[in-house]
Amino acid sequence: MNARLDADARLYEAVAEELEQAAGHARTAAQHFRDNEIPRAAAHAWAAQGHVLEAQEKLDAQAREHARRSQA
């Protein structure tokens, strides 16, 4: 595999990791909401949002890089 494809693969693995963590926090938030533990639920909900935004930022950066390469 060439270096560029390897870098792309690692980036998407990092995105997947962020989204998996987001999913974990979302499930934990749901459980705490069901248990009426509002602050703990909210903390996990915000944690999930943070991971989704991290994933989005990585994807946005990749999109910008793709556009740059396409124009080169």
Add this chain to the structure above:
Amino acid sequence: MATGAYLLQLGTVPYREAWDLQRSLAGAVSQGAIPDTVVLLEHPPVVTLGRRTDDAELHLPDGAEVEIVETDRGGKSTFHGPGQLVCYPILDLKRHGRDVKQYVRKLEEALIRAAAPFGVEAERVEGLTGVWLTRPPRKLASIGVHVARWVTTHGYALNVDLDPAPFTKWITACGLEDAMFTTIAREAGRDVTVDEVRPHAVAALAEVFELELEELPADEGAGLWAQPVHAGLAAR
């Protein structure tokens, strides 16, 4: 001018869950999804190891029922348990001076102010992190922080009313040989609960870091999105 921040009082939370949570919240703060956030909680008994912990600091007796967790915070080993108020400020230091040493000094100041209403005159000791009583030196609160992308995790642990024996019998806490550890209750000469100390700790943090703290209500009704700070963010 005070900046808006969230206050989360989470009760008793296992160390690993709280650590995972604060790292993820740090991501949310870093991304601007939420403002600075202060987490207050207690941990079930746990020994945590900082990045500078020596193996010799650990001397747990056989059968000691305590979890051991290696962490990414600065400092050496310490003990957490019920009766200790743990505070994890997740602050974006880009809004607070971009100075980690100053941040730690401010945490110490917040601790000193939190203990004062109980007649406990804590102070700093030159060359040592944390907050102490002197003559003889005895440690009241420990500090260990981690900063990534200028966002802080970990924080302080204030001994309110717990048996300090694990600090010396289970570990050589903070790597300090012959150090003594104390609590607010012991110094005040009366029972003191974490519930009594928490409002003073919150007020001190708000003053020192110039935060306008909004506590998320612990009952249903307000929901996640009704808070002014979040509404302001949503309007951006």
